[in-house]
Amino acid sequence: MNVLLRAELLKRVSVVSFKRGEVIIDANKVNTKSYYILEGLTRTYFLKAGKEVVEYFSSENEWANSPRSWRSGKPDIYSVDAIENTSALCIHVDDMIFLFNTFPELDKYGRLSMITLLDHLIERVASFRFTTASEKYIHFKQTYPLIHHRIPLGMVASYLGISQETLSRIRMK
Amino acid sequence: MNVLLRAELLKRVSVVSFKRGEVIIDANKVNTKSYYILEGLTRTYFLKAGKEVVEYFSSENEWANSPRSWRSGKPDIYSVDAIENTSALCIHVDDMIFLFNTFPELDKYGRLSMITLLDHLIERVASFRFTTASEKYIHFKQTYPLIHHRIPLGMVASYLGISQETLSRIRMK
């Protein structure tokens, strides 16, 4: 990696930790930071008719953030909290923008992230559109072998769009 | 628009027409072309357990293509055919690539298309995840006021992920 880039990164990034259950991003506030998980596990969720709906999980080497909030400068619907004690790199959006502007080689990384996101969404559409509850669960375990057992059942159910009771019954074979 | 770009475009684009029902892109063949609809309506679909599943419709000023096929050089799952008599601009991927390489100002257009696609996918996830059959239909009519009545019921049902019978009953109030 470019030496200058590394130097700028170190200058702009800090390490933060959160205890299990702690709120990392609050949907009621403007969020201007992005978190790159070093260790631990987070869940991004929003409220729908008073219930928490899980949008996705982030674990080691993944991002947790609220991009629409930092782009718009307003609160967005998503909150993030820690499922486990979690440590992460924290970077302010302004620094992020500075880095992207200063180091065009980062564009490749940005484009790649976008494609990863696209693939993920395409798969989610297919999941909700075509698969049964137990297919969803089997696929989830295959896709996230390292984290699926670290997440409370109810959150997995919410992520998969099925009820906790149904998922419990499925898991009991 | 850049005069040079306009000239290059004209050189590389041709107008083609298709009769209702005619196949525009065949999932069994490698596809190297993109179509920009001038007039008419197409449907992009794939086969799932022997049944045609509609992925999306394209009408005036929208694209119909098979991007994974032209990127991979192999056939992809998607076929496209004409719901109405349709005329379109046709451009070969190689020319597309040439234009993007030659005119960097097109990148903005590319990025915008990507974001449009992202938004569309996000909405589709939400649709399949949270909405009832009749909400889907109401939303579809609102979103596509200009084309919803031009598409056979069964195709709309397939696009929305509900059965034709159910959609028929919904439409009868």
Add this chain to the structure above:
DNA sequence: ATGATTTTTTGATCCAGGTCAAAGGAATTC
């Protein structure tokens, strides 16, 4: 037009998975 084909509607039946309610289990807290 008229017969053929495609599309839509209607009826009957069925089931995956939701909801509600309550009881068990596990994990934290003091």
Add this chain to the structure above:
DNA sequence: GAATTCCTTTGACCTGGATCAAAAAATCAT
């Protein structure tokens, strides 16, 4: 280690929408 809180399982019941089948309506080709 008892108490509180959270998480998971189990049971009973219900419903939206799928499927199958067939009639009715619309559209097309000759």
